[in-house]
Amino acid sequence: MALIDIHHLFHSFYRYNESGEVAGTKEALRDVTLSIEAGTFVAVLGHNGSGKSTLAKHINALFLPSKGQVLVDGRDTKDAANVLLIRREAGMVFQNPDNQMIANVVEEEVAFGPENIGVPTEEIWERVADSLERVGMTAYRMHSPDRLSGGQKQRVAIAGIVSMKPQCIILDEPTAMLDPVGRREVLRTLHELNEKEKITILLITHHMDETIDADRVIVMDDGEVVLDDVPREVFAHVDELRSRGLDVPVPTQLAYELKKRGLELPEGILSEEEFVDAYMKLCK
Amino acid sequence: MMIEFRNVDYIYEPETPYEMHAVKNVSFSIEAGEFVGLLGHTGSGKSTLIELFNGLLKPSSGSVLFHGTDISSKEVSMKEIRSKIGIVFQYPEHQLFETTVLRDVCFGPKNMGLPEEEQKERAKAALTSVGLDESYYEMSPFELSGGEKRRAAIAGVLAMEPEALILDEPSAGLDPRGRDEILGLIRKLWQERGLTVVLVSHSMDEAAKYAQRVIVMHEGVKTFDGPTREVFTHAKELSEIGLGVPSTVRIFSMLRERGVAFPADIDELSIDGAVQALLKRVQDKEGGHV
Structure with missing residues (x-):
């Protein structure tokens, strides 16, 4: 059975007028059906307003379906008795690191989660040490979070989730406010957690370059899933991605433009190295 | 000023x-x-x-x-x-x-x-x-x-x-x-x-x-x-200070390292410029000009 099972999910937002009547409806998700296997690294790509954040919040039971069903590890998010368990299994990291930090010291920040779910004190400290190790922030254990860089703060936020031993981490544009160094740090941490700890990663982003190394890329537009495949296949749809307001990797774009003008290049070029290798063959 | x-x-x-x-x-x-x-x-x-x-x-x-x-x-x-x-x-x-x-x-x-x-x-x-x-x-x-x-x-x-x-x-x-x-x-x-x-x-x-x-x-x-x-010709120094250069510039520098020559005045910074230069290089070769 898949870790996350989404069946015909609809989500509507309502706008109310001053007397409390519904003045407008927006369908943020329309008939989304997906299943995500445990241990995969999945990227969800889409521009603002495409529904990708709404989808993420359903997996964490922050939103409940207007119609349809979401199962996390077999548990229905609609059943109130499941909510706490679901949030423990599927932890969430948000865009702005400053909005998530609550403690004065990094180790307390990381301990907050396990403390809340009633882990015995001694084990809390073990988990804190272990989680900080996994995100490479051990050296900052006694630091104040507000003196950390954006990338470091996000890694502390991730450690805070890891300390609850979840099966899955959902990240909603975790790098949107970071510089290139911070972005690389966070991405590397996520791939390590996925490979070594087999934690399922669901990365919501609009940076296409962050999705190239994912196992699977889901592209959303206007509340629907429009592409869902391995990165190589997804990025072969250059025109479609661009018309949906998304970028494609530069090497992919170059190969696409050159092919259109008659050069013989293979399908599915993603990296600069692949492009250079393919182009060299034409120069021989 | x-x-x-x-x-x-x-x-x-x-x-x-x-x-x-x-x-x-x-x-x-x-x-x-x-x-x-x-x-x-x-x-x-x-x-x-x-x-x-x-x-x-x-x-x-x-x-x-x-x-x-x-x-x-x-x-x-x-x-x-x-x-x-x-x-x-x-x-x-x-x-x-x-x-x-x-x-x-x-x-x-x-x-x-x-x-x-x-x-x-x-x-x-x-x-x-x-x-x-x-x-x-x-x-x-x-x-x-x-x-x-x-x-x-x-x-x-x-x-x-x-x-x-x-x-x-x-x-x-x-x-x-x-x-x-x-x-x-x-x-x-x-x-x-x-x-x-x-x-x-x-x-x-x-x-x-x-x-x-x-x-x-x-x-x-x-x-x-x-x-x-x-x-941007200082690709190496820029990446050492954590900045890097645009992808197109890196591609041209990799190609040059592998012996493919390009004129100095090509526009390496834009996709269009890169496509023109890459295309011309192959066409020139096919036309026997290399």
């Missing part, structure tokens, strides 16, 4: 344990009408430089000149400097506060002491130039989308009719479509009004696409300063 930095140093909290030498002996000058990219990663000193541009910070030593006058001197009106050199800070939409979009944009001109009629005229002109029409005037700023909010905030600065616009990562947090819109708007303002633009960014791709000239900061020191294309 419109804006000139002469041997500027800035030290935060000097002579305390928190002392930080953020800007070290930086000199450069910017001519009216230039489009300059100011690049550097977090902690490089670029944000400190922004605040030095219009006197929000005063240099610890050295001077900042605007049209030849030291902006720290007593005779200079800070109010005037700040209306002439407009700064759009990061996430400027966080600073929207008024009840309607029009009133928010009027705030700058109002502070300049302009009569109400002129405030409104300027605000309307500024909103038009960022692509927000009449239907937005009476809306609450909080009803706007992220990209619209950001354009409204930029209008707030434009309404002061500045000569120079300094923008701190104007595309931060926007999706590709929003990013292209905002940067396209800035380019349009630069082209049509002859505004001087300083685009502060850590994206090399943005600088490559929009700026004529690039200044690179690293650990408080000005490390590179020159025409965009020339600065």
Whole structure:
């Protein structure tokens, strides 16, 4: 059975007028059906307003379906008795690191989660040490979070989730406010957690370059899933991605433009190295 | 010379344990009408430089000149400097506060002491130039989308009719479509009004696409300063200081390393330029010219 099972999910937002009547409806998700296997690294790509954040919040039971069903590890998010368990299994990291930090010291920040779910004190400290190790922030254990860089703060936020031993981490544009160094740090941490700890990663982003190394890329537009495949296949749809307001990797774009003008290049070029290798063959 | 930095140093909290030498002996000058990219990663000193541009910070030593006058001197009106050199800070939409979009944009001109009629005229002109029409005037700023909010905030600065616009990562947090819109708007303002633009960014791709000239900061020191294309030939040094070069530049440098020659005057910075050069190289070979 898949870790996350989404069946015909609809989500509507309502706008109310001053007397409390519904003045407008927006369908943020329309008939989304997906299943995500445990241990995969999945990227969800889409521009603002495409529904990708709404989808993420359903997996964490922050939103409940207007119609349809979401199962996390077999548990229905609609059943109130499941909510706490679901949030423990599927932890969430948000865009702005400053909005998530609550403690004065990094180790307390990381301990907050396990403390809340009633882990015995001694084990809390073990988990804190272990989680900080996994995100490479051990050296900052006694630091104040507000003196950390954006990338470091996000890694502390991730450690805070890891300390609850979840099966899955959902990240909603975790790098949107970071510089290139911070972005690389966070991405590397996520791939390590996925490979070594087999934690399922669901990365919501609009940076296409962050999705190239994912196992699977889901592209959303206007509340629907429009592409869902391995990165190589997804990025072969250059025109479609661009018309949906998304970028494609530069090497992919170059190969696409050159092919259109008659050069013989293979399908599915993603990296600069692949492009250079393919182009060299034409120069021989 | 419109804006000139002469041997500027800035030290935060000097002579305390928190002392930080953020800007070290930086000199450069910017001519009216230039489009300059100011690049550097977090902690490089670029944000400190922004605040030095219009006197929000005063240099610890050295001077900042605007049209030849030291902006720290007593005779200079800070109010005037700040209306002439407009700064759009990061996430400027966080600073929207008024009840309607029009009133928010009027705030700058109002502070300049302009009569109400002129405030409104300027605000309307500024909103038009960022692509927000009449239907937005009476809306609450909080009803706007992220990209619209950001354009409204930029209008707030434009309404002061500045000569120079300094923008701190104007595309931060926007999706590709929003990013292209905002940067396209800035380019349009630069082209049509002859505004001087300083685009502060850590994206090399943005600088490559929009700026004529690039200044690179690293650990408080000005490390590179020159025409965009020339600065990007230092691919190795740039990636060592955590900046990197645009993907197209890396591809050409990899190809050259492997012995494929390209003329020196090709446009490596844009996709179109790269496609033309790559195509021509193969066609020339097929035509037997190599």
